[in-house]
Amino acid sequence: QVQLVESGGGLVQAGGSLRLSCGASGRTFSNYAMGWFRQAPGKEREFVAAISRSGGSTYYADSVKGRFTISRDNAKNTVYLQMNSLKPEDTAVYYCAANQDNSWLAYSFRYNYWGQGTQVTVSA
Numbered sequence: 001q002v003q004l005v006e007s008g009g010g011l012v013q014a015g016g017s018l019r020l021s022c023g024a025s026g027r028t029f030s031n032y033a034m035g036w037f038r039q040a041p042g043k044e045r046e047f048v049a050a051i052s053r054s055g056g057s058t059y060y061a062d063s064v065k066g067r068f069t070i071s072r073d074n075a076k077n078t079v080y081l082q083m084n085s086l087k088p089e090d091t092a093v094y095y096c097a098a099n100q101d102n103s104w105l106a107y108s109f110r111y112n113y114w115g116q117g118t119q120v121t122v123s124a
Helices: none
Strands: 002-007 010-013 018-026 033-039 046-051 058-060 068-073 078-083 092-099 118-123
Touching: 002 092, 018 033, 018 092, 018 118, 033 068, 033 078, 046 068, 046 078, 058 068, 078 092
Parallel strands: 010 118
Antiparallel strands: 002 018, 018 078, 033 046, 033 092, 046 058, 068 078, 092 118
């Protein structure tokens, strides 16, 4: 089992920045690729960003490319999502997730463990 806890969400004005963190406990963190997903009210959960086990490869949804940066610190068992130039359409609950296969990272069904989510609200 892997337990994931997100933090760092909040209310920010459009154009602002937030940094989300996701701390992991349980099994060896570096054995898992990590992803961030988000879900807005009335919408499906969607992929935001992912990072490989070593951190050497990163992947982004087109909607956040150039504005968001995913990173990880395996020594601290933590994955981050730096969000810049935020837009009202970024408003959602953001979830981190762990993928033990290190593959198909844009697909939520490939993730084995999920956090409880953190709310991000961007005002116009």
